[in-house]
Amino acid sequence: MPEKRVIGAQSRKIGGGQAAPAPAAPEPEAAPRRGRGRLIVVLAAVLAVVATGAFVLLRPSEPAAPVEPEPGDTVAIEPRNINLADGHYLRLGFAIELVAEVEEVATAQATDIAIALFTGRTVTEVNDPERREELKSELSERLVEAYEGEVLAVYFTDFVTQ
Template sequence: MPETRVIGAPDRKIGGAQRPPAPSTRPAAPQPAAPKRRKGKTLAVVLVLIVGVAAVAFLLTRPEDSAATPQDPEPGMTIMVEPRNINLADGRYLRMGFAIELVAEAEEVPVAQATDIAIALFSGRSVDEVNDAAHRAELKDELTRQLTEAYDGEVHAVYFTDFVTQ
């Protein structure tokens, strides 16, 4: 009669009793920790939601462009101020002429007050100071500001038409 063989797990006996595990010559390798993917995915989803909510809030609450920036007044007529010699420091002088561009609604303004403001602003300065391009731009901005204030906002811009130092 043929022999019946039963093949089972090597650490189990036939009959149900378990055999103790064989001692290993190698130490057991540490099991790698399961990656924390759930926390990383949750954090990424939360960050995307926060950025999305912030973008929507910004778009809904930002002011309209036309209401936020005031309209620049339209330029009107230009008044020429004849060149004048202005005394600088160290016996030097500046020959300066300029034009005042008014806003569209403005009528002609007296030139004498503009000349007086320009003389007061440039008098006594050094030649190096008025010849430096950056400083000259600052002086021009200050002249524009003072003229705008003196003529109640009727000045749109100021342009130098003559500017010579000696």
Template sequence: MPIEQRVVSTPRPTVPQPSKITPRDRSKAPEPPPEPEKKKGKGLVIALIVVATIVVAGAVVFWFFIRPGLNAEAGEQVEPEPVAGAVQTVESMNINLADGHYLRLGFAVQLTTEAEEVEPAMILDRTIAQYSGRKMSEVLDPAAREELKNQLKDKLNELYGGEVLDVWLTDYVAQ
């Protein structure tokens, strides 16, 4: 049978060893480099841009190419836009307004290329009927002046069967 031996010793006194790392050194430890941000959704943004471009292109194709064909198939005839032709100038004239005032008015009429000879006397008659007897405040107001010009254009279109494209004022003085 074996004999068991035990060695008992007293602990040796230990001298604390100075630490190589001090608390200051620990605070100065380099921080790990930040991880690069992952680019999320870049593919989604590109896909959305491609889809939006396709939708816009489809809308343009429909509006300019398919829609006119649908109107023609439905029995509607698409009339071509009128082409600007000659400009008929009307000499300035004095028109009596309300309360003793007058309006000196001169204008030009833009006709289509299909317009026949326009009689200036008929234009003058419609113009005098349109402006005479109006109040001075109505004639001088810019919005009312534009409205009166549009009404004159409409009356001339009725007279000449839609051959008047626009009316331009060349002389407009109220006193």
């Protein structure tokens, strides 16, 4: 008698009682990663925010409005005769107003600056009200510069020409 063969399910192997593992499906090709593109965009945005914050915080602030110094003591300068042109002279006395922090200054330099400014000018020039104000402003500027900000203003106390 011929042998009988039993044909069973194809998933079963002959001679073993375990099912054969299902063949693994071939892996699809790796798709390009989208995560790197997003990461670059996020990093660029974070960098832009940090740069803007640093610019705003570290930029030089607008200069504050200069603080006006408070007026202090006034120092009178003794009147002096100053030679003008054509044999005339000017008797000039003035006072300098100091800033509040300064109590006193040496007046010799102020007298010297005034003499240098007015010497040799004509009587007509120093008697003209507009020109007198210009000379007073120039004297004030020179004194502020010479005394390095200790002088606030200049006032004529004696102004006589002959």
